[in-house]
Amino acid sequence: MNRVAVVSAGPLTTLQDAGRAGLAHLGVPPSGAFDRNAFALGNHLVGNAPHAAALEATLVAPTLRFAEAAVVAVTGARTALAHGEPIEVTAGATLELGPCRDGVRAYIAVYGGFDAEPVLGSRSHDLLTGLGPPPLRDGDELVVGDAAGEPTPPPPVRMSDVLRIAPGPRDDWFEPEALDILTGTTWRVANASNRVGLRLEGPPLPRLERGELLSEGVVTGALQVPPSGRPILLGPDHPTTGGYPILAVVLHDDVPLAAQLGPGAPVRFALGRGQHSSLGES
Amino acid sequence: MNVRPAGDRAALIELSDNDTARAVARVLAGRAGIVDVVPGHRTVLVTWEGERPPLDDVAPAPVGATGRSAELAVTYDGVDLDDVAGLAGLSREEVVARHTAASYVVAFLGFVPGFAYLLGGDERLRVPRLDTPRERVPAGSVALAGRYSGVYPRATPGGWRLLGRTDALLFDADREPPALLAPGDRVRFVAV
Numbered sequence: 001m002n003r004v005a006v007v008s009a010g011p012l013t014t015l016q017d018a019g020r021a022g023l024a025h026l027g028v029p030p031s032g033a034f035d036r037n038a039f040a041l042g043n044h045l046v047g048n049a050p051h052a053a054a055l056e057a058t059l060v061a062p063t064l065r066f067a068e069a070a071v072v073a074v075t076g077a078r079t080a081l082a083h084g085e086p087i088e089v090t091a092g093a094t095l096e097l098g099p100c101r102d103g104v105r106a107y108i109a110v111y112g113g114f115d116a117e118p119v120l121g122s123r124s125h126d127l128l129t130g131l132g133p134p135p136l137r138d139g140d141e142l143v144v145g146d147a148a149g150e151p152t153p154p155p156p157v158r159m160s161d162v163l164r165i166a167p168g169p170r171d172d173w174f175e176p177e178a179l180d181i182l183t184g185t186t187w188r189v190a191n192a193s194n195r196v197g198l199r200l201e202g203p204p205l206p207r208l209e210r211g212e213l214l215s216e217g218v219v220t221g222a223l224q225v226p227p228s229g230r231p232i233l234l235g236p237d238h239p240t241t242g243g244y245p246i247l248a249v250v251l252h253d254d255v256p257l258a259a260q261l262g263p264g265a266p267v268r269f270a271l272g273r274g275q276h277s278s279l280g281e282s
Numbered sequence: 283m284n285v286r287p288a289g290d291r292a293a294l295i296e297l298s299d300n301d302t303a304r305a306v307a308r309v310l311a312g313r314a315g316i317v318d319v320v321p322g323h324r325t326v327l328v329t330w331e332g333e334r335p336p337l338d339d340v341a342p343a344p345v346g347a348t349g350r351s352a353e354l355a356v357t358y359d360g361v362d363l364d365d366v367a368g369l370a371g372l373s374r375e376e377v378v379a380r381h382t383a384a385s386y387v388v389a390f391l392g393f394v395p396g397f398a399y400l401l402g403g404d405e406r407l408r409v410p411r412l413d414t415p416r417e418r419v420p421a422g423s424v425a426l427a428g429r430y431s432g433v434y435p436r437a438t439p440g441g442w443r444l445l446g447r448t449d450a451l452l453f454d455a456d457r458e459p460p461a462l463l464a465p466g467d468r469v470r471f472v473a474v
Contacts, residue, residue, distance in 0.1 A: 023395075024327075026453075027396055119455045120460060168286050169294040216327065217326070219327070
């Protein structure tokens with residue numbers, strides 16, 4: 001059994017897999033790799049089954065020492081290691097990945113996957129609830145599992161700093177110009193952003209006075225608007241229900257782009273093809 | 283019912299009340315291709331993989347109730363008991379009497395795993411949330427706010443008013459099912 005020593009964990013490195021979809025009615029967030037595409041590519045490159053757990057590093061990637069030979073791949077944000085290709089690691093080697101570039105979340109996949117006790121069917125750490133294996137700490141030891149298997153081809157990846165959205169479900173809780181402000185503004189990702197949500201800085205999105213919304217289910221990628229008018233883009237560890245109206249939702253294929261936006265990063269939104277305001281033409 | 287888009291992999295179905303929402307959720311939960319079915323107060327969120335499933339033909343199940351019921355033993359010594367009594371114009375004893383007399387139904391779960399929003403409480407006990415939420419509410423706290431009662435499954439920040447505490451384990455990831463309460467369950471609080 002191959003063991004991997006965590007020499008340096010980085011500020012937030014967690015195990016992530018496909019997450020806990022299907023349990024939202026119990027209040028369990030979906031969790032799972034934020035940049036789904038980078039995660040899938042990593043497992044594909046090392047020859048893993050698509051559900052194998054990988055490391056998700058944030059801002060600074062870890063330093064790892066491998067007891068035995070291994071095959072790894074680094075995807076998502078770039079690090080000091082070769083990007084997007086299988087890397088042969090010799091027994092006893094130490095990999096120092098260093099700071100993330102061109103994104104803030106790097107994924108480290110290993111042939112066999114990282115093992116840990118699954119919680120509710122997943123090895124993902126959930127930042128909101130603490131479910132799943134805890135974040136890595138310096139001196140931890142990781143175990144390589146046996147999740148090698150039939151990899152599926154990763155989805156084609158779109159690169160852009162414009163995230164496509166669909167209006168709704170609560171665009172009728174906003175002034176008519178809110179959607180134009182959303183799509184006409186270059187937003188900045190605030191420091192207080194994480195896997196639960198990205199807080200966006202920009203002009204307030206004007207809400208109608210309609211009182212308090214009764215709690216309703218929400219999805220990853222939703223742009224919920226608290227009374228401040230500044231939207232929060234919900235990440236995979238979002239609470240399953242919310243009481244703030246959602247002006248628009250980032251399309252499923254573009255959520256991974258949001259995962260790579262760090263503090264201060266600019267981000268813009270555009271209506272996706274075939275998406276139009278449910279308010280109709282005015 | 284009114285179906286609103288929630289991105290390209292989900293829809294929010296608006297319904298007339300919570301009973302209907304739970305009934306629709308029960309029908310949809312079994313359908314192929316559907317990933318999550320999340321009842322809210324008067325809504326059902328549906329998420330799917332691949333093609334959008336048909337959602338416009340959903341007839342609610344005859345009943346939204348599960349037939350299950352739970353009794354939660356509560357020590358009514360919460361730090362907000364006096365404030366709730368003051369806001370309601372009742373004595374502490376009357377607050378406890380009214381909170382234990384009501385028969386609640388689990389409207390939906392959310393906020394954190396296992397947190398059940400309970401409807402059916404006494405109208406006199408409708409009190410607003412705290413202006414400033416507490417940074418830490420202890421696990422097992424029995425609380426109310428607005429039209430809801432609930433129990434905090436774990437220590438979290440929270441803005442509901444605390445009436446007491448229960449030893450009941452609301453959520454345990456190693457248990458099947460992990461959540462003690464499900465939408466449609468009946469709940470009573472019993473003072474100990």
